[in-house]
Amino acid sequence: MRIGFRTAAVVVVSSAVATTLFFGSLENGNAQTRARYLPEYTADGQLLLPKDWHHWVYLGSPLTPNALNDGHANFPEFHNVYIEPESYEIYQKTGEFPEGTIFFKELQLTLPQQNPDGSRTEPSGRGYFPGPFNGADVTVKDSKRFAETNGWGYFNFNHHEPKAPMAKVKAKGECAYCHIASAKKDEVWTQFYPLLDK
Amino acid sequence: MRIGFRTAAVVVVSSAVATTLFFGSLENGNAQTRARYLPEYTADGQLLLPKDWHHWVYLGSPLTPNALNDGHANFPEFHNVYIEPESYEIYQKTGEFPEGTIFFKELQLTLPQQNPDGSRTEPSGRGYFPGPFNGADVTVKDSKRFAETNGWGYFNFNHHEPKAPMAKVKAKGECAYCHIASAKKDEVWTQFYPLLDK
Numbered sequence: 001m002r003i004g005f006r007t008a009a010v011v012v013v014s015s016a017v018a019t020t021l022f023f024g025s026l027e028n029g030n031a032q033t034r035a036r037y038l039p040e041y042t043a044d045g046q047l048l049l050p051k052d053w054h055h056w057v058y059l060g061s062p063l064t065p066n067a068l069n070d071g072h073a074n075f076p077e078f079h080n081v082y083i084e085p086e087s088y089e090i091y092q093k094t095g096e097f098p099e100g101t102i103f104f105k106e107l108q109l110t111l112p113q114q115n116p117d118g119s120r121t122e123p124s125g126r127g128y129f130p131g132p133f134n135g136a137d138v139t140v141k142d143s144k145r146f147a148e149t150n151g152w153g154y155f156n157f158n159h160h161e162p163k164a165p166m167a168k169v170k171a172k173g174e175c176a177y178c179h180i181a182s183a184k185k186d187e188v189w190t191q192f193y194p195l196l197d198k
Numbered sequence: 199m200r201i202g203f204r205t206a207a208v209v210v211v212s213s214a215v216a217t218t219l220f221f222g223s224l225e226n227g228n229a230q231t232r233a234r235y236l237p238e239y240t241a242d243g244q245l246l247l248p249k250d251w252h253h254w255v256y257l258g259s260p261l262t263p264n265a266l267n268d269g270h271a272n273f274p275e276f277h278n279v280y281i282e283p284e285s286y287e288i289y290q291k292t293g294e295f296p297e298g299t300i301f302f303k304e305l306q307l308t309l310p311q312q313n314p315d316g317s318r319t320e321p322s323g324r325g326y327f328p329g330p331f332n333g334a335d336v337t338v339k340d341s342k343r344f345a346e347t348n349g350w351g352y353f354n355f356n357h358h359e360p361k362a363p364m365a366k367v368k369a370k371g372e373c374a375y376c377h378i379a380s381a382k383k384d385e386v387w388t389q390f391y392p393l394l395d396k
Binding site: 054055057058060061062063064065068069073074075077078079080082085108111117119122123124125126127128129130131132133178181182192193194195 | 258275283323
């Protein structure tokens with residue numbers, strides 16, 4: 001009986017210690033660390049659609065309206081870009097994107113246009129207003145797996161809904177070349193995202 | 199000694215149980231619940247700038263470029279809107295915004311224009327690209343405190359940086375009237391945010 005208690009105590013203590021690794025504080029407003037979400041692949045190397053990106057850290061929304069791009073933007077139309085939060089935490093400390101970093105770009109159409117430039121007027125003014133989601137693109141950092149494209153893999157999960165459940169990596173000429181040529185830091189467009197460009 | 203063990207076991211078990219209230223799972227990608235962030239006020243009723251909104255749930259970015267609004271948009275220019283995550287969790291279950299819900303609208307200027315409509319061209323196309331942050335507006339649901347404005351309080355934390363550390367509630371004629379007149383649900387512009395308009 002006494003041994004039983006002792007064993008139980010040890011087990012529970014271990015669990016409590018493990019938990020504190022993930023928790024900073026539960027007080028109002030303090031950030032809490034949680035398990036890092038890492039990329040998941042099928043047996044043949046396709047990337048699974050990442051989970052739970054609406055709870056990731058939002059970085060910014062470049063907007064390329066179809067109406068300003070001959071009716072067919074390459075990425076229609078809002079590009080809502082997120083980073084996996086624990087990778088972001090590491091980036092804040094080190095200034096480098098760690099292996100396994102995932103960026104999620106959810107595309108979103110604008111509400112129907114009232115003007116030739118694609119804009120419309122709402123009570124807040126004339127501009128562009130978010131409409132239906134429209135697929136996603138994802139990049140993953142893995143220096144070994146994606147050595148051919150300088151350490152990042154590029155994936156398209158459709159430019160329409162529903163998003164594909166998995167995606168094959170894109171060839172260098174389809175995505176990576178442009179990131180390599182023009183993105184400010186480590187193939188990431190940090191020039192558009194103040195949180196990454198301090 | 200035996201009592202000491204028993205006591206220790208009870209304390210640790212309590213701690214472990216408390217923790218599970220906040221944790222669903224630590225497995226890869228599973229959402230974990232955390233403490234709700236509620237509005238904080240000064241003694242004279244000003245709202246403190248909410249903490250940690252970059253870790254909240256992002257909802258969407260209406261964009262009203264200055265160039266399309268006579269050079270001076272009412273809300274310049276991207277309106278990056280977030281909801282406090284635990285309030286969102288409750289909304290998903292109940293379909294109603296609970297008391298204490300906070301919406302955070304961080305304003306963000308566009309990068310310098312190359313065309314009269316405010317747009318510029320980047321490798322992804324012609325459009326609008328996020329630049330410096332530009333202040334914030336916040337709304338808080340509290341049916342008693344803000345009874346005069348139908349249960350929501352409206353606060354401006356500057357339309358420039360740095361954001362104000364605290365803000366007085368706005369009169370009905372400054373913000374609430376427009377939300378009451380045109381926002382789709384409970385003074386919230388759910389028509390622009392698919393996550394709230396399912």
